[in-house]
Structures are given as C-alpha cells and as structure tokens.
Amino acid sequence: MKNKTLKRDKVNIITLGCSKNMVDSEVLSGQLLAAEVDVVHESGKRDHNIVIVNTCGFIDKAKEESVNTILQQVALKQRGKLDKVYVTGCLSQRYRDDLEQSIPEVDAWFGTMEMPLLLKKFEADYKSELIGERLLATPQHYAYVKIAEGCNRTCAFCAIPLMRGVHTSRSIDDIVREAETLAKRGVKEIMLIAQELTYYGLDLYKKRMLPDLMKRLSDVPGIEWIRLHYAYPHKFPMEILDVMKERSNICNYLDMPLQHAADAMLKAMRRQITRIEMEELLQNVREAVPGICLRTTLIAGFPGETLDDVEELKTFLEKQRFDRVGVFTYSHEEATPAYGLMDAIPAEEKQRRAEDIMAVQQEISYEKNQEKVGHTFKVLIDKREAGRWLGRTEFDSVEVDNEVIIQTDQRLQVGSFYKVQITRAYDYDLEGILVN
DSSP states (O other), rough: OOOOOOOOOOOEEOOOOOOOHHHHHHHHHHHHHHHHHHHSSSSSSOOOOOEEEEEOOSSHHHHHHHHHHHHHHHHHHHHTTTTTEEEEEHHHHHHHHHHHOTTTTEEEETTTHHHHHHHHTTOOOOOOTTTOOOOSSSTTTTEEEEEEOOOOOOOOOHHHHHHHHEEEEEHHHHHHHHHHHHTTTTTTEEEEEEEGGGTTHHHHHSSSSHHHHHHHHHTOOOOOOEEOOOOOTTTTHOOOOOOOOHHHTEEEEEEEOOOOOHHHHHTTTTOOOHHHHHHHHHHHHHHHHHTTTEEEEEOOOOOOOOHHHHHHHHHHHHHHOEEEEEEEEOOOTTGOOOOGGGOOOOHEEEEEHHHHHHHHHHHHHHHHHHTTTOOOEEEEEEEETTTTEEEETTTTTTTSEEEEOOOSSSOOOTTOOOOOOOEEEESEEEEEEOOO
C-alpha cells in the first residue's frame, strides 16, 4: 500500500505600489526560501497554493487596485484554486479592521512591520543575518536598496507616516553588506530608496550620514552605478553633491520631489520651504554638479489650489527646465493634515491641470533630448523587446525615465554597458547606435 504524500506549499507573492514595497517582497521571498518554502513572484503559472498580496494604500487608485487584487485572489480560493490568501503591506496596515470585516475570506492580515508574524504562518523565524539574501523581482543587474523606513515629516497630503511609522535608519554596515551580497550576485546598479534619503542617519548616528553611506557603497567592488531617489529639499545636505562629484560610480542624478512651486500651496502642504528657497537650492545643486539630471514630482489639485497657482507652477517649470517630471493628482486621504480641508476641485479638473502641467514638461523634455543627438553615452542594457535592445544612461532610472532604443544585429548582453551614440530623440525616449 502506497503512503499518501502531502503536496509541498508553494507561495506566490503579488506586489503592488512602490519600489519600497518591492524590496519588502524580495526580503520576504528570501526569508521564505531560507525556511525551505517554495516561493515565486507574480507567477502566472497557477502552480502555487498560497498567495501573499503586498498592498499599497498611498492614494485612491492604488487602494482600489489593492482591493481588487485581493478580491481576485479570494475568488480563486473560493473556486478551490488556492488554499490560503494572506495580505500584508500599507493598505493592510492602515485599514485592517475594516478590511477584516468586508473581506473575511482572507486568512490573515499583516501590517508593514509584521513580517516575523507572517513568517510564523509558515513555521519560519525571521533571520536578521540574511542581509541581501533577496529573491530579486527586478532583472538581476539592478536592485533597489532601502536605507530607511518611515518618515518624520508632516506633509499635509501624505499618509506614509500612518502606514510606515517614524523614520528608522538602517546601519551603514548592514546596507554595505547587502550591497556586497547583491554585487556578488551580478547586480551592477543599486538605487537607494527611502521615504526621505536626506534624513538618513539622524536617528541612528545623530547626524545626517548619507554622504558617508554613499562613500562606503561607492567602494563596493562590482557596483558601477549608484542612484539617489527621494531627497527632501528642506535642509538639503549639500555634502551629498561633493561625494557625487568625487565618485565616478555615483550617477549624476537626483530625484527631489518638490510637489509645487506656488508659496501658498507649499505652505498649505507643509513643505517647510518657499519658492525662492527652492530656486536657490536648485541653482546651488547645478553649480555643484554641472550636468546633473534633476527629477521632481508635483501634485495637481491640492485643496485651495487656484488657476493662478497652476500658472505659477508652469512658469517655474519653464524656468527650471527639469530633466524629468512626474505629476500626480491630489488624493484626499483620511487622517492626514489636509483631510480637514475641503477637497472641492473635481477629479476631472485635477486631471486637466495635471495634463496641462505635463504638456509644459513634455516640450522641455523633447528639447533637452534633442540636445543629446550626436553625443555618446554609457548605456546599461535592460532587456530585448520587439526586436530592439532597450537600455538607460546614468541620467535615467528604471521605468520612470527615458529609455535608449538600440537597433543592431549584434547580440548584446543584458546587464552589460555599451557606448551608444544618440541618433534620434523623442519626447521621452532616445535612439542610438553602438560605437567602439
């Protein structure tokens, strides 16, 4: 008589939201693998019996996507396609009580800081020594590195502190060890992320330590590009730029979300900075690192925003000529300081304003890209798609910035660098040819 064998659990992790969530899912994957649990990320094979949905709760559209994803997985469970559905991440952290009532079919809910509890569902213990042992959801040649969790700022529109807590820096030694582990696995580019990079170290070392961290990471063998995301403009530590200029493997790239340019809006948003101060900062940044690529994000339709405010923002863009800009429409989030304000601007008008602002930036982007024609850049190859090779320069981050399209019969190596001369330019992409 044959003994009945139990089918081994296999977990599929679905990640929604930002790169910080992606890192959490990668770390969770590494922990599960260490506990000998089979795990995949966003698999379409349907050969798994457990799903973990890592949710986003930042704005309305993200919350809607998270809820719909949970419901889709619950429906699969009800049809016998899944044994368990677990939910973690920001939406779960913020709305757990309500979600437990409305979607009781979910087997368990976990907050953003409850990975050890989630692992207990698999009879696994969180192993802090597994630094850098992540199942990368990105291509193997680049990775996000989260240097801190949470935020101490009180921006009126932002719910991140409600979901992620106060700013908590990781130690420099831990981050460097993680980078070393990633480099040994073939990672060439690391993108430093946090809710606010520039606050790094104040809690742990009692001073801003991002410049010191950058130096240590720059010394890691195999890391050819280091990219900075999410720098807060207020009390910006200019020492960052000294290190950027000094170290060749730190990209001349800075992502600094400014959110608006009209003083009335900056004050209402609690941004702790004025337009004049922002303009002085941007001038100083450009003088410190000539040719630096500046990316920013803006909000359209914040409560009380007037058409004059929008025109001031457009004028600001025309003057500053950012290399990269993203525009979001305001989302009225419960328990944020702005929630007490009247959200009187219709969604259609918010969208119209956002598109109006982006139209200004689109022209700027086209003009700046045209300036690159004829110049040669070091390009990192990300993938082959539709018969073309796609890569990026040091001035372009993953997914949000320009891609370089390379037409060649030569077989290129994904994750390798090539010299590419730009031959054509568009609003948001470039075309080029290989050069020796």
